[in-house]
Amino acid sequence: MQTITEKILSTHAGKKVYAGELSVVRVDGIMASDTTAPYAIKAFEAMGGVKLWDSEKCTFVIDHASPAPNERIANLHKFMRDFAVEQNIRLFDVGEGICHQLIVERDLVRPGQIFIGADSHTCTYGSLNAFATGVGSSDLAAVMLTGKIWLKVPETIKVIYTGILPKNIVAKDLILALEKILGIDGATYQTLEFHGEIVEKLSLASRMTMANMAIEMGAKAGIFTPIGLELPYAWTPTFADEGAKYIRIIEIDVTNLQSQIAFPNSPDNVHDVQKALGTPIQYAFIGTCTNGRLDDLHEVADILKNKNVATGVRLLIAPASKQVFIDAMNDGTAQILMQAGATFLPSGCGPCVGSHLGVPGDGETVISSGNRNFKGRMGNPNAQVYLSSPSIVAKSALKGVISNE
Amino acid sequence: MTFVYGDNIDTDRIIAGKYTKTLDMNSLAEHVLEDLDPNFKTQVKQGDFLVGGENFGCGSSREQAPIALKLAGISVVIASSFARIFFRNSINIGLPVLEIKNHDIQSGDKIEVDLTYGEVRNLTKNKSYFSSSMPEVMIDILNEGGLANYLKKYGDYQL
Numbered sequence: 001m002q003t004i005t006e007k008i009l010s011t012h013a014g015k016k017v018y019a020g021e022l023s024v025v026r027v028d029g030i031m032a033s034d035t036t037a038p039y040a041i042k043a044f045e046a047m048g049g050v051k052l053w054d055s056e057k058c059t060f061v062i063d064h065a066s067p068a069p070n071e072r073i074a075n076l077h078k079f080m081r082d083f084a085v086e087q088n089i090r091l092f093d094v095g096e097g098i099c100h101q102l103i104v105e106r107d108l109v110r111p112g113q114i115f116i117g118a119d120s121h122t123c124t125y126g127s128l129n130a131f132a133t134g135v136g137s138s139d140l141a142a143v144m145l146t147g148k149i150w151l152k153v154p155e156t157i158k159v160i161y162t163g164i165l166p167k168n169i170v171a172k173d174l175i176l177a178l179e180k181i182l183g184i185d186g187a188t189y190q191t192l193e194f195h196g197e198i199v200e201k202l203s204l205a206s207r208m209t210m211a212n213m214a215i216e217m218g219a220k221a222g223i224f225t226p227i228g229l230e231l232p233y234a235w236t237p238t239f240a241d242e243g244a245k246y247i248r249i250i251e252i253d254v255t256n257l258q259s260q261i262a263f264p265n266s267p268d269n270v271h272d273v274q275k276a277l278g279t280p281i282q283y284a285f286i287g288t289c290t291n292g293r294l295d296d297l298h299e300v301a302d303i304l305k306n307k308n309v310a311t312g313v314r315l316l317i318a319p320a321s322k323q324v325f326i327d328a329m330n331d332g333t334a335q336i337l338m339q340a341g342a343t344f345l346p347s348g349c350g351p352c353v354g355s356h357l358g359v360p361g362d363g364e365t366v367i368s369s370g371n372r373n374f375k376g377r378m379g380n381p382n383a384q385v386y387l388s389s390p391s392i393v394a395k396s397a398l399k400g401v402i403s404n405e
Numbered sequence: 406m407t408f409v410y411g412d413n414i415d416t417d418r419i420i421a422g423k424y425t426k427t428l429d430m431n432s433l434a435e436h437v438l439e440d441l442d443p444n445f446k447t448q449v450k451q452g453d454f455l456v457g458g459e460n461f462g463c464g465s466s467r468e469q470a471p472i473a474l475k476l477a478g479i480s481v482v483i484a485s486s487f488a489r490i491f492f493r494n495s496i497n498i499g500l501p502v503l504e505i506k507n508h509d510i511q512s513g514d515k516i517e518v519d520l521t522y523g524e525v526r527n528l529t530k531n532k533s534y535f536s537s538s539m540p541e542v543m544i545d546i547l548n549e550g551g552l553a554n555y556l557k558k559y560g561d562y563q564l
């Protein structure tokens with residue numbers, strides 16, 4: 001009797017493994033960004049690495065500080081490109097998009113696989129019924145060398161969403177509601193396995209939003225069952241066994257769930273949006289690997305159509321990928337948003353991690369569709385960052401205060 | 406000296422994202438913990454200890470966080486619990502980390518660490534704490550001074 005995690009790790013360990021055991025598993029795909037790849041390359045070389053175990057399975061993405069804001073970072077990007085050419089590694093360059101969006105969009109991860117990324121939000125691919133987790137640069141370098149990683153098989157928390165989904169309640173609200181229960185470390189070393197009819201009906205984009213934030217509860221992975229997942233290729237689903245062992249079962253009845261918002265300075269400082277209504281904002285941001293996809297831009301455009309962002313508010317939008325941007329242009333969404341006053345940034349992480357592009361000023365308040373609001377996260381420790389769904393961000397941008405109308 | 410901080414010290418506070426994009430490792434030490442404790446940089450000396458509460462190192466996967474602490478002079482990080490990626494990263498770069506549940510180490514306490522036994526002695530409070538056990542592979546990696554040396558020596562995981 002196994003959980004989804006135990007099953008996927010077993011197929012890659014060559015034997016049945018259960019929570020708590022140490023296993024060395026085969027890895028199907030790896031990724032590093034411009035924050036982590038340069039160190040990974042250095043570590044790979046320090047390990048005596050000459051040739052990648054399988055360059056086809058490796059992807060580099062220049063997204064975190066992209067395009068380069070200064071010569072130091074420009075040279076890091078160049079270092080990555082040179083190594084990628086030498087090793088024949090796939091590299092998505094400036095403006096192609098956020099690593100996690102690209103890995104899913106380009107089918108570089110598939111159900112049932114083990115994917116290791118040198119970025120904490122690699123857990124996003126659990127949306128695809130895969131086991132995906134984030135590591136640091138050295139662990140990634142070790143996979144570049146050996147094609148394997150050692151993992152302690154995690155315990156699993158079963159999360160069941162029940163009830164009737166209210167109109168206007170979206171994936172971001174569902175995951176913030178869980179974050180409120182579990183807290184910032186409530187799932188450390190564990191997998192979150194998402195169950196229930198509510199989530200079985202969610203689109204892949206919405207599943208990505210939820211799996212993405214598993215790390216915000218300390219989880220190693222956030223995995224969806226295959227139920228309701230539609231993909232354009234043939235794939236083998238991995239179900240949890242009836243009778244699989246869970247360390248904890250959490251049921252969330254969503255029938256009366258309100259829109260959720262995380263107050264500064266932690267993603268688990270979650271409240272009903274009511275509590276924040278009326279808080280003045282100067283900066284609204286739509287983007288990130290959590291909520292920068294086409295569905296999210298549609299949600300925002302529905303609210304901003306033929307309206308204008310409030311005076312004194314800047315609305316910045318960084319589409320999760322160039323493809324998202326192109327689609328938003330083709331269906332008129334981008335135009336609606338720009339006419340409402342939004343400014344588009346190149347596809348990529350944008351201001352999410354505070355490296356460049358749209359750093360808030362001292363004493364300013366930001367409302368963002370992202371996943372993290374630790375002090376200083378967006379580049380200035382003297383700014384306040386709230387996290388919510390794209391529609392709450394859009395409504396707030398219209399009013400100049402946090403709003404749900 | 407022992408630096409003592411609270412719960413949930415995240416990687417953005419250990420080293421902000423804006424400083425992480427560099428291969429000049431020493432520049433990381435320049436900015437380590439700068440918002441949390443502006444005095445850290447001027448006071449820290451080689452061999453000092455850093456003590457945290459629950460969930461130390463939560464947030465990003467940036468290995469720059471433990472590297473910055475190590476290069477600043479920190480020899481061991483002790484915490485009630487660690488975030489998963491930070492814990493792995495620390496071992497991988499050869500920075501010893503000891504998980505000691507419910508410790509009561511306070512600012513100003515004088516401590517000694519014995520890594521072989523995972524023991525922390527609090528001389529001020531006259532008591533000892535022992536760390537939770539680590540997988541053997543992690544001990545081996547730490548004994549080699551980090552994952553790079555380990556793999557250079559063995560070429561593959563030994564377990």
Ligand code: SF4
Nearest residue numbers: 098288289349352353
């Ligand atoms: S969008 Fe933000 S959270 Fe996502 S990968 Fe980029 S920096 Fe990290």
